[in-house]
Amino acid sequence: QSALTQPASVSGSPGQSITISCTGTSSDVGGYNYVSWYQQHPGKAPKLMIYEVSNRPSGVPDRFSGSKSGNTASLTISGLQAEDEADYYCSSYTSSSSHVVFGGGTKLTVL
Amino acid sequence: QVQLVESGGGVVQPGRSLRLSCAASGFTFSSYGMHWVRQAPGKGLEWVAVIWYDGSNKYYADSVKGRFTISRDNSKNTLYLQMNSLRAEDTAVYYCARDQEVLSPVYAFDIWGQGTMVTVSS
Numbered sequence: 282q283s284a285l286t287q288p289a290s291v292s293g294s295p296g297q298s299i300t301i302s303c304t305g306t307s308s309d310v311g312g313y314n315y316v317s318w319y320q321q322h323p324g325k326a327p328k329l330m331i332y333e334v335s336n337r338p339s340g341v342p343d344r345f346s347g348s349k350s351g352n353t354a355s356l357t358i359s360g361l362q363a364e365d366e367a368d369y370y371c372s373s374y375t376s377s378s379s380h381v382v383f384g385g386g387t388k389l390t391v392l
Numbered sequence: 393q394v395q396l397v398e399s400g401g402g403v404v405q406p407g408r409s410l411r412l413s414c415a416a417s418g419f420t421f422s423s424y425g426m427h428w429v430r431q432a433p434g435k436g437l438e439w440v441a442v443i444w445y446d447g448s449n450k451y452y453a454d455s456v457k458g459r460f461t462i463s464r465d466n467s468k469n470t471l472y473l474q475m476n477s478l479r480a481e482d483t484a485v486y487y488c489a490r491d492q493e494v495l496s497p498v499y500a501f502d503i504w505g506q507g508t509m510v511t512v513s514s
Binding site for chain 1: 427429436437438439442451452453454457487492498499500501502504505506507
C-alpha cells in the first residue's frame with residue numbers, strides 16, 4: 282500500500298479537463314511544499330511535470346497545473362490531448378524515516 | 393545534452409550483491425543531489441536513496457536501509473548504488489535521477505536515466 286493515495290484511473294475526452302488527487306497526511310503533503318508530479322508513458326522513464334506543488338519545469342505545457350489544499354494535492358490537465366494518456370504519479374517529501382513517498386499512480390485514459 | 397546512463401543491472405541470486413552505476417553528462421554533476429528510484433514490474437515508483445551534492449548526507453528508504461549504500465565520485469561524474477543481501481522483492485528497474493535544485497535537495501527529480509533492470513532470482 283502506497284503512502285500517498287491516488288485514484289487508480291481517470292478518463293476524459295480530448296479538450297476536456299481532468300483532475301488527479303493525491304492524499305497524504307500532515308507529515309508529508311500537508312506539511313511541506315515539496316510535492317511533485319510525474320508523467321510516465323509505457324516503457325519510458327518518468328518525466329517531471331510539476332514541482333514544489335505548482336511550479337512547471339521549462340518545456341511542460343501550461344495545460345498542466347498543480348495545487349494543494351490541506352493534505353491533498355491535485356494535478357489538473359486542461360485541454361486534454363491524446364498524448365497525455367499515461368500514468369501519473371505524485372510524490373512528497375515526508376518527515377518520516379522514508380524521506381520521500383510516492384502515490385500508487387493514476388492511469389489517465391483519453392477517450 | 394543533459395544525460396544520465398545507468399549500468400550494472402542483471403540477474404543475481406538472493407543474498408548476493410550487485411553494484412549499479414550512473415554516468416552523468418551535460419551538467420555540473422558536483423552541484424546536484426542525486427537519487428535512486430526503483431519500479432518493480434507492473435508496479436509504481438519507489439524512492440530508494442538520496443546523496444547530497446558533496447556526499448555529506450545520505451538517506452535511505454526503510455526497505456533498503458542497512459543493505460544498500462549510495463555513493464558518488466564527483467571526479468568521474470558517476471553515482472553508485474551498492475546493493476547487498478538482495479531479496480526477491482528488490483527486483484525492479486532502477487533509475488538514477490537528478491534533484492531539480494542545486495545544492496540542497498527539494499526531492500523533485502528533473503532528469504532521469506533510462507533505467508537498469510535488476511532481477512533477484514534463484
